[in-house]
């Protein structure tokens with residue numbers, strides 16, 4: 001088929017006034033929040049906010065960027081699908097990126113999508129609607145009909161190689177069915193790995209019995225089960241698969257529609273969801289959405305909406321993609337579900353940083369596909385605003401996913417003589433005062449030795465996103481703290497089999513496994529240790545940036561705020577927070593003890609990329625604005641690989657300033673100092689070994 005790709009006109013950019021400071025700041029904040037929650041979701045499999053809340057952040061950022069196009073950066077989360085690969089598995093680069101789908105939250109937004117796509121082509125459009133499966137996307141590659149590579153989506157460009165784990169799924173055919181002549185030389189099938197709800201309940205039951213952590217929902221359980229180091233564990237987890245899309249295909253029959261594609265995938269031996277239907281208009285699609293929404297809990301697995309797709313593959317090719325999603329599909333997201341129940345009590349939990357978070361203890365109620373017995377109430381103001389009181393009948397909302405929320409009281413059902421709830425004055429765990437600093441929303445337990453904080457700090461240290469000590473979850477940490485074996489992270493490294501076996505529920509074998517896991521964690525890279533330290537604002541992204549820039553923890557400790565902020569991905573908030581953390585004696589003592597215990601990983605600084613040639617030796621580059629072909633970090637790597645240096649501030653000594661889209665003040669500075677300015681094309685030519693000519697210059 002001839003690839004006629006009629007693109008709609010490029011969005012017009014209003015080159016006018018600069019956005020006001022508070023808008024710039026809000027956009028920055030939103031990016032940071034989105035990045036953070038993306039990481040909680042994709043890297044840690046432990047989201048902190050409901051999907052609906054996350055979607056609201058993305059929508060707010062999009063709206064700001066639409067109003068002020070100069071705010072758009074190439075690395076903005078609105079410009080790429082969420083998620084990034086975690087590093088336990090080898091990376092797999094997707095030959096075709098695994099994109100995201102744009103969302104619609106109402107009938108109007110669905111119809112508006114219909115109008116948009118119909119504007120792109122003349123013939124009428126036929127739609128296919130299918131459940132939006134709430135699992136994790138995988139790519140399955142078959143070479144000559146044999147399953148060869150299986151990968152997670154990761155950040156859409158690079159995923160994780162989980163082939164061996166995927167081989168344990170009964171739903172994944174090891175060989176394609178059919179006659180040899182119909183089997184493509186290369187075929188990539190994409191789909192969603194799910195954990196059926198019955199398997200999820202059974203797994204949590206087993207986890208509970210074994211004192212292991214419980215999974216928040218079936219999606220996280222599926223993700224956690226697929227990303228096991230030991231495929232033998234994945235094999236015990238009853239994962240299922242539905243396929244819904246092809247990636248690379250070389251050979252095989254010519255397919256003209258999505259329906260044909262699904263039928264062919266089925267014939268090859270892949271499971272395809274049975275609830276998929278085609279419609280000639282979006283009214284039909286909407287009726288389907290209502291029907292599926294009504295019946296969603298009888299499906300036996302979690303879904304969070306319906307995906308509507310254009311059926312004709314030729315039409316799809318004409319419609320094309322934006323940078324993050326195809327134009328030919330839209331995900332209609334179900335609104336969160338609500339139910340009423342009795343609020344038994346309001347209690348307060350203490351986190352790793354001492355933050356005291358009120359939560360509702362509820363008469364368990366089945367909502368959003370799960371039994372809910374607790375729900376967050378965020379902070380004092382949230383409780384006051386909702387005015388929920390123990391004894392109230394309350395509305396509980398669960399967005400089919402993460403943390404259930406109390407929406408508010410049914411005042412008509414309020415029992416007599418209730419009083420507004422008051423925030424407790426003392427920490428429920430250690431009895432020390434709970435303090436709310438003026439201007440802040442949260443109360444904190446002021447006692448750094450509070451056992452609850454201690455436990456949470458240790459749990460965080462050992463968590464999957466940090467040093468990843470398998471078998472050291474909350475239950476065990478609590479047990480060890482209570483037994484006087486642990487106070488801080490350094491104590492973990494003094495645990496021995498002999499010290500563990502006298503404890504309840506720990507046999508010789510599990511003690512040995514734990515000690516081995518602890519030993520192995522000493523070899524974790526620097527960034528994971530940095531995450532584990534729990535420095536405010538230092539999540540995996542900032543930690544990785546730091547690890548790339550420094551030799552070790554010591555070098556970070558002695559760095560000035562200026563040196564820190566010079567790193568791409570480290571702003572003033574992070575730099576200050578790092579400074580504050582290292583200024584505290586007990587933190588420095590902790591580092592010393594960790595070092596003595598053998599936890600002192602080197603950074604990647606200086607061991608970056610090998611120099612491929614020395615063509616840039618002696619040259620310094622400053623990058624400003626966003627490049628189309630690569631991120632600034634990647635560009636800096638390319639420069640380093642040629643023996644050059646990328647720095648952050650422009651001076652007379654700077655050899656070149658590379659200017660991308662929406663450059664910052666460095667552009668003006670370069671002009672002022674008369675430094676040679678390169679646009680992206682000229683920079684690429686230089687990388688390719690050419691000389692920048694005057695014409696290439698901006």
Ligand code: IVH
Pocket residue numbers: 098099100101130131132133134136137153192244245307325326329331
């Ligand atoms: S089609 C380019 N169909 O939703 C998009 N995706 O939010 C091709 N998903 O990454 C994907 N159910 O993981 C498609 N029936 C379905 C789906 C589905 C769930 C997931 C998929 C995708 C995400 C986007």
